[in-house]
Structures are given as structure tokens and as C-alpha cells.
Amino acid sequence: MTKSDRDRLDGRRALVTGGSKGTGKAVVGRLRELGADVYATARTMPADDAFPDRFIEADTATVAGTQAVADRLIAAGGVDILVHVVGGASTPPGGFAAITDEQWMAELQLNLLGAVRLDRALLPSMLSSGSGAVVHVTSIQDRMPLFDATLAYAAAKAALRTYSKGLATELAPRGVRVNAVSPGGIETEAYEAFVDRIAEGNGIDRDAARQRIHDSLGGVPLGRFAKPEEIADLIGFVVSDRAASIVGAEYVIDGGTVPTI
Template sequence: MDYSLNGKVALVTGGTKGIGKAIADALRDMGAQVIVIARTEPEEALKEQHFIAADLTEAGTAEGISKKVIEKYGRIDIIINNAGANLSPGGGFSVLEDEHWINDWQLNFLSVVRINKAFLPAMIAQKNGVIINVSTNAAKQPIWEMTMSYSSAKAALNAYSKALASELGPHGIRVNVVSPGVVETPLMLEFIDNMAKASGTSREEAFKKVMETVNVPLNRMAEPEEVARLVAFLVSDNATYITGTNYSVDGGALPTM
């Protein structure tokens, strides 16, 4: 099986930490030129990767990024829309204000739409390319106490991705979704800490509640690299007939196939 990405140009949003960093490193190791987008510069210098600081929730940002990348590299082959987070407080509908819904939809849905729209003219002109939109299993199995607005934005992302795959297939462009479950990332640990603080419990008790709520048969969180390995397969030439599909990486937590 050929996992080489030599000569390919790949963009990874939210690529300085957690799942995004694992994906960016994997694509770099496969030979791709990787451009990493994040709000703030990484604590450690990126190895053989091009970093662009940007806030993707701001309208117009995506166009500026696209112009820089196409001018510098002349093409775009892979887009990994990984940037996203559960920004809102838990507790259900009564604690969610308009700003919570707007913030979650801006980051988890509209930022993806904007990046894809900005880069797709170049990808269509090439007549090939791959887009991976990183979603979450919470879009299929929302947890009202924890993920209501976040889940709704990611559910919209899933529907958008399916529609986009149908539209872009004739242009030689594949679009797939990867939906992680609970993954041991800085954002997840911060979420658990905030949950513990809000409930007046310890991190261990909050973690136990999350695992009991999600019900992971493998009984552990995923490592970011376990998600990255699936992404690496989907963007490679080993997956040239796979598009419009949503893959769960959740340790068996989703109760349906």
C-alpha cells in the first residue's frame, strides 16, 4: 500500500495541538508540504511545516489564507478541517445564550465552509483533491448535559460534507468525515477540568462521569495518533474510491453501526 504524499500540499486547521498536530505530523512524515493554521503560535517550533496565525471565526480570513498558500505553493491537494471545540457550558438549553450558539457554529461549522469555499476553485482547477472534515460522534449521539450547541453545529457539518461530496465528485475531489469519540487532547482535559470545577468534584470523578456517559467499550480515551492514522489512509491513494462517508473513531461507543 502506498502512503506517499510526496509533492502534495496539505492544509491542517487547528494543527498545533491534539488531533490536529498528530495529523499534521503524520502528513509531513508521508512527504507532504504541510501548512498549519491556528490562532496562536505553537509552544515549540514546527518541524518542516509552514505556520499561519489566523482566527477562522472571522469572515474574510479564509480568503487571505488561500491567497497566501496558492501564491507560495501554486496548488492545494489536501484540506483537513480540524479546528473546533466545545465552547459552551454544560447544563442544557436553559444555560445556553445566543452567544454560545453563535460561537459554536462559527468555529465548528462556518469556519469549515469558509476554508473550503476559499480553496475549492484551485482544487477544482486541478481536477483532484481530498477534504477531510473532522466532526464528532456527539453529532450523532448528542449529550444534552455537555454538548448541545456543539453537537448541533457538528451535525450540520456532517450534512454539509455529504452534500459537498456529491457536488465535488465529478471534479475528482473526495470529501469524507472523521468523527472521533473521546480523545486525550489538551482541549478534552480542559473540558474535564471545567466540568469538575462546575460540579465541585475532582478531575478523576469528572473523567469517570464522562466515560460512563459516553460508554466506551475499550474503556479508555483515544490517543490523537489513532485518529491521525485513519486520516492518513483517507488522504492517500489507498482510498481513491472513498467519498461521502463518515468514519467513527470512538472505541466502539456509538451504539449503532
């Protein structure tokens, strides 16, 4: 098998959650470029989606939504690749006291429990075939939590990281690889909306809000956040045969934000 062959995903069926925009959309595109038959899911299908027969409109933060996605993929024959990109924060600024029980549960459902439910439904077919690759998209906030507006999100992503590591240890002997990809800031529509929330909640302009976000992270040595396509390239590698011995890892892609030795 050549290096080029090991990059390819021909003949493999993939599911990408949060696949309608931003990083998820970039991952869908990259896996298709590598030859995979890719299904995407999100709450709303974009009007210009080029593969409407491969799009599943569902809210994976709900039990009914995850079941609808699982039913569709099981009927298609299961998946070989599962990439959980969907996630986000919607809590108000103001620190821990501003987060209600309902908001805590919403963050956990979106950022943790949707992935848990889909794994439970779709991994049995991978285990039956003795192969498969799963990627959970976490966040550097699982180790560098921000208290203003994203504390619940950070806690949910930390739980996803721990769950991912335990799942990897359990499934590796049966041929299924589980890994995590941990981005820092990404230049997406969701990030721009977050900037707006910080600006509005603190009575500052958007440039000051951006600077506050960078300062809260201790700076970004690269000088910019990652582009969605850069995250997608990394995920394309992690699910490929070139990463066949990588199990239980968490790849940080953050422009140097997390201090390392």
C-alpha cells in the same frame, strides 16, 4: 504503483486547521511523514514549531482569519489536501437554557462556518486540477449529543456532517473526494480542559467528572479514549491514494462508543 507508493503524499500540498496542538498537531506530523508539504494554521504558533514558514497564525472562526489563510495558500499555488481539524466547545454546563445566542454563534463559527469558508476559497483550485482530498473532522456527538456543556458543539458538528456529505456528492464527479472522520473522546489538552469544566460546574472532582463523561456516552468498550496519533493515522489513510474510491463516508473512531451491529 506499489502499496507503499499509494501510501505516500509526496508532491502534494496540504493544509491542516487547528494544527498547533492535540489532534491537529498529530495530523500535521503524520502527513509530513507521508511526504506532503504541510501548512498548519491556528490562532497562535507554538514557540517550538519546527516549520515556522509553514505556519499561519489566524482565527478560522472569523471571516478575516479564513481569508488570511486562503490568501496565503492561494499565493502558494493552492492545496491538494485540506483537513479541517479545528473545533471545540466552550459553552457552560447547564443544558440548553444556559447557552446564549452569542455562544451559539461562537460554536457555529468555530465548528462549521470556518470550514465552509475555507472550502469555498480553496476548493476551486482542486476542481481546476481535477483532483484533491478533503477531510472534515466531525464528532460522534453528531449522533450522540451530550446536553451538558456541549449541545451547541454537537449541533454544529451534525451540521458539518450533513454539509460534508452534500459536498462530497457534488464534487466527486469532478475528481475531488470529501470524507469525514468522527472521533469519540480523544486524550488531548482540550479534553482535559473539558473535564475541568464538568468538575467545576457540578462541584465534583476530576475522576468523578471523567466517569460522568464516560457514563453519558454509555461507556467506552475499548476502555479508553483514542490517542491523537490514532486519529492522524486514519486521516493519513483517507487522504491517500489507497482510499481513492472512498467518497462521502464518515469514519467513526471511538473505541466502540457508538453502538453498531
